[in-house]
Amino acid sequence: MLVDAIRAEGFRLSKSRTTWFWSVFFVPIMFVIGGAIFQVINKVKGDEAAAAAGIPEMPVSPLNLAESLMFGAQWSANGIILVCMLIAAATVYAGDYRWETWRLISARNSRTSLILGKMAVVKIVAMAATLAFLVAAVIYYLTQAIVFQRPLTFSIGGAELGQAALIWLLCCVRIVQFTIMAMLVAVVTRSLLAALFVTWGLGFVQSLVGIPPIAALLGWQPTDWTPQLLMPGLAFDTLKSAIAPSIQIVPDAGSALAPAIVSLALWTLLPLAGALLWFNRQDLSKE
Template sequence: MLDAVLAEALKLRRHRATWMMVWIYPIVITAIIACVLVYGAFKAHAPGAAEPAAEWIREGTILWNVPTSAPGRFLTAGFTAVVFAGEYGWNTWKLIIPARARWQLIAAKWVVALGFLILAYVAADLISLLGSWLGSFQGDSIPAGVTLAGVLEAHWHAGVQALVPVVYTIAFAGLFAILTQSILATVILSIALVVIEGLWPLIGLFLHQYVPALIEGLVKVLPFYHLANLHAWSKGAGLALPLGPGAIISFSWGMSFAVVSAWILAALAGTQLRFLRQDLN
């Protein structure tokens, strides 16, 4: 299994898709930080109001909102499409299948796709923190009360909260790739999934007046509301979704996490089962 992961990582680490959709995060952050520091070196600095330590730490974790945003998830889905569906376009499955068990090949792709993305996010986050520290020498001093432990804890929590939508996106993009065997179709289906997720509250509200029982059941079972609820809980309070008079959907963090996890596991199982039965000769 380790050999399969290493081989997959070696194949993808310098791929153009990896540069454009994964390594792009630390590259862009580095460019932005460099521009800000150069601008700050020639700018006259006036003393400003002291910023609360908690607010300064919170603002430092904003970068972790990018992977959970729609554009960030589109990039994740696009990279996953290349990782999984690319083998069909390159016609390379038949070359690597005899050397490995099929389940190992799929598992290796999951590990590498998620591992590369996490590595890119963490690198971008560390570069952002380094930029904030260097900026403190140009007049934007770090507020009193900011501690290394507090910064690490805040960034750890932000990173963990970002993992759920990232893993969910990888799981379903991988499933679409195995089902369609096409990079383009995988990207289109993944974008549609993210768009439907964002529109789901409006769709539920509109359809509830016609088939209330069905819509309430779908909202509770499908992952769309629960992903939004997990995001809301990460901000401090859950999402209460009013569908109509006396019909308000509200779940705890644990219940929504269980529902989303079940859908992720179902997508992973579906991917493996379909791939095991595919004729790739």
């Protein structure tokens, strides 16, 4: 039953090219284009400054392409990707309310399977979005090597590769956690726009509260239980910092592992449970 729901939802979403473009490919494409422009401008300005100061051309150092893996993994759940992923989430979770097709498909499968099938498809889209950004990060580094005429090397240890893989997996978890909020909003409001904008608004407020001046005004330290539980984005950054100490987004992240894990788990499981309970009791005769 669940497999049928996943296949059906995946087939429907595969026909929505607009959703795939904005949710998966838009950010990587813009990153590649913007990165290329930045590299060219940086090269031109640097050459002009060096010529004006009479600085002779210096030999360039090799560029380790393997660094792009950590860079891409680290930023594959950035704020813009999260917002763009809401397009796919709202389309999947609220599309049947928008087109009044729930009554046509709810008789052919269990409600729990239908919701979990939609969540599985959103997970697949999340993985596709993060992998697309990884490819964009590699292209960004290649562009840098071409513009600055730097030779390429590829050197990475097993520990660094493991850290990049764990951070990529954590980014997928963060995207799924964020989009599950859209699932809950879609089920409660039966509105595609609400699933999109209410979830975005919640994420914006959480990020606003997490700004250091506001957090300091509230008397919060990043490793305290209260901010960790209220802000899953902070919990996500804490776990990233703990996995790869070189990132250091949250200082002393190792001391906040427990609240960070609990926060991400609660912000994932509670909205999912709420959406399942609400949906199973919902009247879909007119939807």
